[in-house]
Amino acid sequence: MTEPSVRWGILATGGIAAAFTADLVAASHSGSAAGPDAEVVAVASRSQDSADAFAERFGIPRAYGDWNALAEDGDIDVVYVATPHSAHRVAAGLCLEAGRNVLCEKAFTLNAREAGELVALAKARGSFLMEAMWMYCNPLVRRLKALVDDGAIGEVRHVQADFGLAGPFASSHRLRDPAQGGGALLDLGVYPVSFAQLLLGEPSDVTARSMLSAEGVDLQTGALLSWDSGALASLHCSIVGGTATAASVTGSGGRIDIPHGFFFPDRFVLHRDGRDPEEFTADPADGPRTSLRHEAAEVMRALRAGETESPLVPLDGTLAVMRTLDAIRDRVGVRYPGEAPEADRAGELTPV
Secondary structure (H helix, E strand, O other), rough: OOOOOOOEEOOOOOOOHHHHHHHHHHHHHHHOOOOOOOOEEEOOOOOHHHHHHHHHHOOEEEEEOOHHHHHHHOOOOOOOOOHHHHHHHHHHHHHHHHEEEEEEEOOOOOOOOOOOOOOHHHHHHHHOEEEEOOHHHHHHHHHHHHHHOOOOOOOOEEEEEEEEOOOOOOOOHHHHOHHHOOHHHHHHHHHHHHHHHHEEEOOOEEEEEEEOOOOOOEEEEEEEEEEOOEEEEEEEOOOOOOOOOOOOEEEEEEEEEOOOOOOOEEEEEEEEOOOOOOOEOOOOOOOOOOOHHHHHHHHHHHHHOOOOOOOOOHHHHHHHHHHHHHHHHHHHHOOOOOOOOOOOOOOOOOOO
């Protein structure tokens, strides 16, 4: 029996919204995992002109110059929220209040308080909610996690990951704007933190240092996370220097290296004590490394199964990452407009 089409709404019209929509449309035309039963039926922007141009570009039938109109569109099954993360709480909240299911870009929100509000709202409405952490849905990353969980390298002792862009970014750029949640940590650092916590869960302690901009956002941040098991994670993010975006996971009996692009890898190498290295490569059938279709396919699978969250990107894990990001910002002194120092971010961690 043919599955019913999942009807998508796109909230925002920037670069990541275009990339996601292009992948969704391409997948629906190719009959792959995210299609042909995916349909993009509406788009919204704060500008009607922007919404109209986006709709024309991708052949979307309805374009709204108002977020509320998209949220109230009852012919939409799920909304992809692709605004800057400073607007995620408002945008995703509008959709959840209206009974829509939501896939929300990362960083999920500005802080853990906002994230908790969205999760509580989704649960109260019985709606599906997922962070668009595409790394967690990547087939090769899932293979790496399975190897680690199966004990291929023994007990995890250390995780290293970095993500940096060379810049420079002007002071007017969103990455330098506190009002838009600027800085390296929420835009880039969410990946190394999420990678470490995918393998080790929430840390018991956080140490961090940053180089701050004149505007008060972090230009680069280094964090050391620790767990009661003795495991450590050394993480780095930057908007003032390009990095290899490499990662490694060291265990008591071996190591896994991702030489580049750890959050969308094309290969990784497993080193086991006393054995020859084993290379694992991406399956060409899974599509380009940059494809966002795997997270779309997971959302659609969950919706068809009647699930309100994804086991690949669980809400508890998203909340745990937000608590760690809050703790790092607390250590380095980054606070965004409107945040109270204690109400939004106490710097406390709740180990899982």
